[in-house]
Every structure is written in C-alpha cells, then in structure tokens.
Amino acid sequence: MSSVKLEALTKKYGDNLAISNLNLECQQGEFIVLLGRPGAGKSTTLKLIANIEELSSGNIYFNDQLINNIPTENRNVAMAFESYALYPHWTVRKNLEFPLKAPGRNIPAAEQEARIRRVAELLEIAHLLDRKPSQLSGGQRQRVSLGRALVRPASVTLLDEPIAHLDARLRHSLRGELKQYQREQNATTFYTTPDYVEATAIADKIAVLIDGQVRQFATPEVVYDEPADIEVATIVGDPKMNILPLAPGATRLEINEAWLQLPPLPPEAGYIGIRPVNIQIFENAHPYAIRGTVYVTEPMGYEQVIRVEAGEQLLNIKTLLTTGTFSIGQTVWLQPDWTTIHVFDRSGQRLKGGFH
Amino acid sequence: MSKIDFWVKPAHARLAALGIVVLLLTSLLGACGDAATPTSSAAVTAGAGQAGAKRFDGQTVTVAVGSFMSSGVNMFKADWEKKTGAKVQVVEIPFGDLYQRLYTSFSTGAGEFDIAIYASNWIPEFAQANYILNLEKYYPEKTNWNDVVDKTKKLMYVNGQRYSVPLDGDVIIGYYRKDAFENDQNKAKFKAKYGYDLAAPTTWQQYQDIAEFFTGWDWSGDGKPDYGVLEAQGPKDVGPFIFSARAAAYAANPKTPGSLFFDPDTMEPSINNPGWVQALKDWIAIKKYGPAEMATYGGGTMRGNFVAGNYALALDWADVGVQAQDENSSTIKGKLGYYVLPGSKKVWNIKTKAWDESSEVNQAPFLGWGGWHGSVAAKSKVPDAAWDFLNYLDSTENSLKAVTTPGTARNPYRTQHFENPQLWADSPTKYMDAGPYLQVLKQSNSLPNTQFDLRIPKSGRYSEVLDNWVQQALAGTITPEEALNKAANDWKQITNEAGLEQQKKLYRELEGLS
Amino acid sequence: MQSKFNLPKITRWVLLAVWGLFAIFPVYWMIITAFKKQRDIFQGPFLFPFLDFTPATQSWERVFGQDRDDILKGLGNSLLFSSVSALIAVVLGAFAAYGLARYTYKYGPYRNNDLSFLIVSQRIMPPIVAVIALFTMFRTVGLIDSPFGMILAYTWFNLPLTVFILTDFMKRIPLDIEHAAAIDGYKKFAQIWKVVLPLAMPGLAAAYLLSFFFSWNDFILALMLTFQKSSTLPIVITNMSAQMEPRWWLISAVGILAIIPPMLAVIVLDRFMERQVLHGGTR
C-alpha cells in the first residue's frame, strides 16, 4: 500500500544492460502492468523492486522513502514468480501460510485462516489445500503461487505473468477478480505480461517495456490510441498494427497497380500505421480499394483475422465473421479507414496531432 | 562444473595457501604452548597417614595391557582392590598396536598408564629410554623370586637391574597328533616308507617326512583328506617368530653363543648364513604339506584350525595345548602329543664359516616374543601401588591360577607351575595329560642352548623387514638366498641408524656375553 | 519414475536377485557363524543350521555374560559419537555447501573452487600417519579419551565428505524458491533452515548415513584417541579378536549387534532419501 518511485534503475549482467535508466512512478493502490516481449526486462524490474536482484544503479522509493538498502525480507513486498517457486515440501496450505507466519507479522490465527480461505476461493484452489505441489497440475501450481502473493498485505505486490499458464476460462475470469481483489486490499500492484489484451483488461496504467526501458507509461486507452512509437504500437493490439513505410513526401499509397490517396501528412512522416480493425475487406472489386491475395485466415470466435498479401506487404485485417468467407489464394479488395491512422516519423516516433 | 576447476588451478595458488597455513600454524602452536600448562596434578598420595585406612586408599592404578592378555589381569582385580583400597583401571589395547601405543604414550608426556603389560622383548628398549622404573628397590620384598624359571629371569635384567615382573613364559614347542602316531597301521606304513619308527620328530628332516606322510589322505576319519602340518606362515603376523624358531636349530651354535641373529663381535647380521637359508628352504618345503591358505594364516587362525583336527604336526607357543582342551573349539582333546622343537645334526658356525656336523642333534628351543611382563611406568604417580598390584598378579597362588585358566594368555613360567600336573587336570581347563605338556615346556625353557628372541631396540623393525623378505621367498618370487641377503642388508642399515656400537653393546649384554 | 529402465520386470528382478545374493550371502555367513562352535567353523563349510551343524549359544552367553559391559560401552560410545558427529558434520557441511553453491568467495587468490579443494583435501590425507600428530594435539588440549574429543575428530573426518556431497544438492535447488522465502519475510538463516535444508533432504540423508557409517566403522582414530572410557565398538571387537584364538563366533555375534544401529539409521532416513523433493516446486 505504498506509492512507488523507480528512478533511473539500471541493471547490468556483466556487460549486458538488462535495464537501462528505467523510470516509473505510481500512486498507492494503483495496478500497474508492465507489458513487453520476453526479455524486455519485466521480470528483472520486479526482482529489482523486491531486491532479489541487486541494483547496478538507481534508486527505489516506497512512499517517497529510499529503500535501496533494505533487504528483501524487510521490504514487505509480495511476489508471484514466473517459475512459481512453490515450496515443494509443503502442502498448499502451508505454502499459503508461510508468508502469514513470517516473523514480525503477528497476524492472528483466525485472520490467517480467513485470508487463506478467501484467496483459495478466489483462485479456486480450496479443494487442493492439503495436497503437495507435486500432486498439482501446472495451472494449479500457478494459482497457488499467485495465492501466496495475494494472501498477505504487502506494500507492493509483484506478479510475474501470474496467469500465463491457466486455461482460457480462468484466465478470463481471474483478470477481473484479481483487479477487484487488489483494489479492495488497496494494494499497489505490479503485473507483467506479454499479452496486451490481458494488460488492457486489468491495468490502471500500462508501462510498455522495450529493451529495458519504459517507452510509454499511460492508461490502457492512451497506450492503444496514442502509442508512443512504432514498437509500442506493434506490441499493443492483436493482431499487431500494420506498418507501411512511406516514400519521402509521398501523397499516395501505391500497391498492386492501384493507388490510394493519403490524407495530408506532415513532411517528416516516415511510416503510417493502421490497426487491422480499421481496414475493410471486400470480396469483389471495390472503388478506393487495393487488390490483394488471401494468404491465411484464422477464424477467432465471432471474428476472423485475415492476412492478405498486397504488393510487398502482408497486411493483417480483423473483421467480423459475418463479413464473408475467405479462402486462401482468393483475391480481395482492401480499404483502410484513413481517419484512424497513426503516423510516425522516420525514427519511429509518434507524430503528435490528429490526422482524422 | 565448478567442482572441477579447482583441480586445474595453477600450482602457485596452492603453494601460497600452504604459506598461509604455515604462518597460521606457527601462531597457533605458540598459543597452544602457552595455554597448555598442565593443571592436573597428582592428588593421590594423600591418605597414607590415616589410621585404619587401607594401604593404597584412594589411589587409582591404570594398567595398559595387550587385548587378549586382559583376562589374566581382570581376574585378580577385585581381590586386590578389596585388599588395598585402591582402584584398578584396565585399558585394553589391540594387540598389534600395543608397542606403538605404549611408545607414543610413554614418549609424549604425562603417562596415561601406571603399569604396562607387554612383551618382554621390549624391556631393554623401554628401560634404556627410562620409560619404565628400575624395580630393584622393590624386589627385596618379593618372596617368590627364586621360583621363576632361569631364562625368564634373564629377560628382566637390563644393565644388571630388574625392570619387570614376569607374568608369562613364552617358548615355542612342537605338537603332534598322538592318535595318528599311535595307530599301528600308520606306524607300519611309515616305517615301510621311511625306514624308521614313527614318533615325535627330533630333527627337521623327520618333521618334514612326517608331514609328507600325513598329507593327502584321510587319517582323521572325517571323510576329507587331511594335512601333514599347519604353521602360521601368514604375513604380518607371528611368522618371524616361527621362522626364527626353525632357524635356531641350524644357526644357534653352542660354540658361538649369542650368534643367532648377529655376530656379536661385529654386529654383522647372521640371518643370511647357510643355517638360516636351510631353515627357510625347510619352511618353503612344508608348504605343500599344509592347506594352500596356510600362507595367509596367522597364529590365531592356525590354532583354531589345528585344534579342529585335520593336521598332524604344528609349531606354536603353549597356546595350542590349552585350546585343545576346549571342546567347543577342539576335536583333539587327549589326542595331543608334544615335543621340544626339532633340531639338526649340522649347525652353521659363523666363525669358521662352515657347518659343524655331529651325531648329536643340536636342539635350540626358542623363546619367541619373550612372554608378557609387567613394568611400572617411570612417570607413574602411584609406583608403590603399581608394584604391589604387579607383585600380586605374580604371587605364587595367583600365577598358578592364571596359567591354568584358559583364555588368560599366561603360560607357565615358574618351576612350581610345571611340577604338579594334577593341578592342571583339576583346573578349569581340565587339562588332559598335562604331564608331557608341562615336561616339554619345562625342558624347552631350560635347555642350555635355549635361545632368546631378538630384544635390542628396533626389534619390531628388524622382524618386519625379515618378514617382508621371507614372505617373498615363501611366495616364490625370489630365492631363499636372495631374500635373506636382502633382509641382512636392511638389517645392517637399521643397525647403523640405531648406532652400531650401542646396539652391539646391548646385544652382547642381553645375550650374556658382556 | 523418470529414468525408468524399461527392462522386462523379470530381468530387473533377476539382476537384483543376483546382486542381492552376492551382497547378502556374506552377511548370512556372519549370522550363522555367530551360532557355531569354533570347531564347526573350521570343519565347514556348514551353511544350514540344524542340517549341517547344531546351533550353539556359546557366543551369546559371552555377549550377554562376561563381555556384556565392554560391548555395551562400545555400542553406547559408537552410537553417541557416530550419530552426533554425523549430525554436526551434516549441518555444518550443509551450511558450507550452501555457501559454496550460492556465493562467490574471494580470499586473496582463493575462489570457491580452491576452498572446496582445501576442504576436500582433508579427506585425501591418509590418517595412518596423521594420527600421531592428532594424538599429540589432542593430548595438548586434553581431549584424549573424551567423548567430546571423539565427536570433534569424527566431525573433522566427515565434514569434507558432507560438504562435497551436499554442494551438488544445493546447486540443484532453484534460486527462486529461496527468493520466495525472502519475499515471504524470512531472513537468510530461516530461509536455509526452513526451505533449503528440507529441499536438500535426500542429500542430507545420504550424507548423514555415509558419515554415520564411516564413524561407525572407524578404527584408526579410535585406536589413537581413546584409551578406555571412550573406546568404540571396532576397538572392542578388535580386542576380542583373533590373535590368540580365532573367536569368530564371538566376533560375529558382536557383528550382528554392530549392524543394528546403522540399519536403524537407514530405516529412519530412507524415506527422506527417496523423496523427489524438488518436484512440483517450479514450472
């Protein structure tokens, strides 16, 4: 239940820079998601906060107090490990109890029991309390691991991809409940995931981590609607945003002997990005559309993702299943919604201002 | 991975480590030296003046004793404690390690022991080093001294002073299976084959003939082929004593007394002379008249085997005789005959470097190992009590009780022990035919040419070296001559290391040559 | 489980039975020898009581009669020294192994590997000659023939073994589990005690057993460092032994007694050795 400030965190492994000059500040009770690809430094950041990994340089503040020199066990952080790190020699109940019984916590027995109950029910592991980890499935283990992090009050709760290995139903239902639970506890939470859907669903704020740095730190809406650069843009959104390079000073987009007029763009524009949902697809020739060939289709529930080869580009299109049935090799026509495009300069930075 | 790296680390790192170690060590040793001021002192002499108190009230006498000898001490402990008010603590030391343990204990400081009971062979060495008390001041009060067998008496003197109390007599004798020898059929067969009567052997040649005769057929009637002989030929055991006992007949020439092991004039080893070589050849020759495993048998195994009944001849101390009486171990009670060690009609003369041949058999019984004696440690805080306990162990009555009780490892050493076979028959041993047994023991102890074992300092090393080389010859890897020459070379080296003159002086004295 | 050798069941049992026969037969031989008279030993081979030979109680009469006190003293001492020293060696060894597995040491030019070398090299030294020096040292500080001295000596003797064995086990424990304990609010010592040691249990059990066996059967240290009140069972057995006469029946009887405590140790610790403790802890 602390506010957290990370100031110029740097972590080196030998000559490798895992985290470089990472800054982040959050309020008490906020639910922060660190979003990034594997290797971006998400776990390392959590471990630095927990002091499992030693800082190379930088400062960490909880409630504006510098805590660099406070050892892990006194930081009062809770953490769910990506590797689960359960105590394999104890039952699930003992695993959950262990943080509650730590020296100095002085939690009354009744409250311990209540907390374990509560968490076990939340994570649907109440029936597993007397089993040992080796008797659990991978998903069950992960829930126990998550439970151990949630079961006790902590200044900061660190959750390292805590629901990655659960089945879809649970993953879905847990997202909401997790957020609700943490809000109830008024717990400051850091949560990592490579999955932007999960991130948007759960985060108060998303910090997009690329190469050990926070590229963007904002609410999910802002990150989605105004990605700070191309890399952020491609991480956020599924399937990923289509990025089309522009010739210098180009005013139109030419693909497969067709061309489309671009809206007016600033001269420094180097790329445009169009989200897959913002491209319409037609089975028949259509005015103001470019021609392409269906490369692959993926039905996803009531929607479908179609990849279309258009000139040298492979474009992702997401549309309703009702739009039509497309088969591989079929010729289709595409029409972007120019009002929703994102424009980036040659270095990939977002160009401010609306082009709608 | 990491576990491997340290092995392939450059050497200088480890050398440096050693440097540190040395530094630390020196400081550590210094510290120890300061800290280790002995605080325990002898608070034992008190109580002497108290009226009505027993003589050694409150004193504790600690006795170090080779393991299997302990019951010969323990059986008298309680009585003496009651009589004197002292306490006795018996410390058993595994037999093979006795010498070394006594030595380390004696030489490294405040003695743990008040009494040491050990082989009389070591008396000269311990006496010279002042590890044991000169007992002359106590001997006047000893009433039964005269009764001790002469040879045993001599074992106790160093420089004309007595340093021990005798508890045991050790002499090696021969055993044979009376039942087989007295069988008429066997007698006839033997006579037919060898041309003389089957009887206890008087020469080593006869011994060998008899061994041959009884090998390979079932004369004991147990359904399995039997053997002619069983001797302890195993390495690192009693081998050197048995071998020396055999060599004495060929190499202990009455004309050159004291020349069995060395030329007393030059301290040149005698062990490679033709006499010893002949003995070694004999010893190798009898291998085929015993079981193959004889090459591994020590004294104990040999005894257990022999009394179980499949062997016609054996050499041993008095022990086989006692063990044969125990029917749990033995099938030969009452079937045992005894003889003084066989002799030889030719004896090597180290002066003329030739065989002295005669029609008389040269018999030279061998006092191998010398027998258990007790000494008082020089550093004992309770020497009076210690002496008194030793004297009690050797009292006329107790010594007789001990030598007639099985398992005490104490064999007869007082004239009185030999004189009344009936006492043996009535003793717990229930000795059958003790007469001939005692007769042979007594005779072996008292023949003019009875030989002492090697008793000069480093006797253990001399005999280890001898054992090593003799074992080689027994195994057939080198010839007897070669083996004994090499042994003699090593002996010279040992003598030189210990100081030739010193060794010579003591050797002469102990052999009664002065 | 994991490395199941898919040999046919029969083959497996046959192989085990062959080894079992080889391993057990000498033990059987010892057991029946304890019921033989000495002459039955030397007239053998007798293998089956009642068929070949009439069992005798000679040895047991001595074990429970004249030799009882010595044997009890030896058993008691051996048990005390072996169990306590093995415990100390395992606990100290576990901490040291943990250190070597988890931290980087640097004392001058000495890194972890050099330190392991120093530690394990103590085991390389043949005790035969070292005992004389040990004897002198122990005497200087008054530890000769004292239980404390013997426990110290056996701890010294076994510590390199336990460190060496346990380092591997420590390395296999995932770091995250320890970190989890730190996160859960426990200090280093509690982490080791509550989490690391239980997870190294198979190794600890094996190390304990080996240390126990080594001390249990040690002869040379006990020979040099004890006189009387601290003599151990091997010394008592040796004192009963063969020099005078081969009392193999008696020694066998004591031998039967001598294997009971180590067997109990195995029975108690076996379950820990078998545990696949690390399973389920991590992904």
Place this chain on the structure above:
Amino acid sequence: MKHLLIAPPLLFFFAISVIPLLFTLGLSVTNTSIGGSGSFIGLNNYAQLFSDQFFLRGFLNTILYVVLGVTAQYWLGLGLALLVNSMVHGKRLIRLLILLPMMIPPLIVGFVWQTLLDSRYGPVAGLFTGLHLKPVPWLTDPTLGFVSIVIVDTWQWTPFMFLLLFTGLRTLPKEPFEAARVDGASSWRIFWDHTFPMLLPASIAAILLRSIESFKLFDIVFFITGGGPGGATNTLTLLGYFTSLRSGNLGYGAAMSIILLLTVVVLATLILIVVRRLMARADKAGQQALDQFLAEPLPVKVA
C-alpha cells in the same frame, strides 16, 4: 554471513588438518623412529622409496585397486540405482539390503571373506568342489589374491556409489524424461542423452570421493591377506601402517604418506580433467537440444 557459512570446515582445515600434514612433511625428511630420536636426512627417504620394491609394488597395486574397484563400483552402483529407482514395490527393503555390506565393521568383513574364500572350510570352495571343479586359490595366488581384494572392496563399497547416485537420481527433474518418452526415445537413448549427463555432477562427486577413499584402502587387505602373498596385495596405506606404527619407522612411513597424498592429488586432477571434457561435451549436446527446442517454428508459407 557468507563467510560464516564456510568458516567451520576451513577452521577445521587450519586447526586440525594442517598440523598433521606439516608434521608428516616434517617427519618425512628425518629418520625418526619409535624408540629413537631422528635427525634430518633430506630427501633420503624419498630416494629410498623409489628403489624399494615393496613400495613400488604397493604403489602399483594401490592405483590398480582404485582404477578397477572404482570403475566396477560405479557401474554397478549406477545400475542398481537405476533398477531400484524404477521399482514400485519392495524398494525400502531392497535399499536396506543393498546398503548392508557398508555397515559391517572392517574386522568382520575381513574374517567373513577370509572364511568364505578358504579352500578348506569356505562355502565358495564348497561350491566349486560341488561342481567338480578344482578349488580356486582365491587368497594364495598373487593375481587371484589381488582380484579377491577388488571383489571384496566392490562388495563393500558399491553401496556407497548406489547411495549417492540414487539420491542424485531422485533430484533430477521429470520433464526432460517425459518429453523424451513422448518423443518415443528408447530407454537406452534416454539414459545416454538425459539421465547420464544430468547425473554427471553426482557421478563426479561419487567417483571422486570413492577414489579418495580407495586410495586409502587398508582394512580389507589388512584383515584378509595382510598384504600377501609375498606383498602381492599390499597397498600404500597398509605399508604405511606397518612401517610407521608397527615397526616404528616413522620417517619412512611419513614419506610414503606424502607420496600417496601427491599421487591422489595428481590422479584426481587427471580424472577430473577427463570428466570435465566429457561433461563439456554433454553440455554442448544438451545446449544444442535446448536451442532447437526453443527456436520458434518458422512460419510456413502456404502456397
């Protein structure tokens, strides 16, 4: 904290081990003997050792014992560990029985085997004569005597290997084996590709410790053959014991011990270099497999 952890064994090293080591080193350059003082004689003892045929034979024997004994014990121990590990029923009892030989006091081991192998009253000879074969001179033939010692050593100490390897097996992760099984690999392949390499650290520890102990082989020889026949089964420790403690030639015995110590260090180093090679290779193979496993499947273009 971390210094505290390794303090005890290092303390033991400096306080207890180093003194005897230096003491022995010191003795080895003198002619000290029990029953006499010694004087400095430089490296004479060492020079003498190399012309001492008993020492040379003992030296050779010791190395052969280690090589033959440890090799046999390792493979047997490993085989047993695998067998027992794959069992479902009766494991407890089997383990207890397997460990039994290690629990028997050395003196008793000696007499048991001495009697077992005796050609007159031993059951092994009985077996041979029962089969109408000539009794084998197990203990009295130099070569067979040597073999007998190796057999007994193997009998007593295979359990040591078993114990370490079995506990090692129990801490291996399950997943690679399951994966390999799913892939349809044979038991044999699984063993060589997974079990064996993963067990290597435990194997090295076991082999190394056992080798070290084996170099000090003493009691079995002492109680069974006493080094005979004719020194054919002698070991360095046995010689050291007799030289130093029985016949009291401390200086010479100390020199033997030092040579033994050096030999162990040198040979252990050699063993470890070889093992390290092996392990590096195993590591590389493992790494390749892992790389392959981690590499994402390339998007397949459907034409």
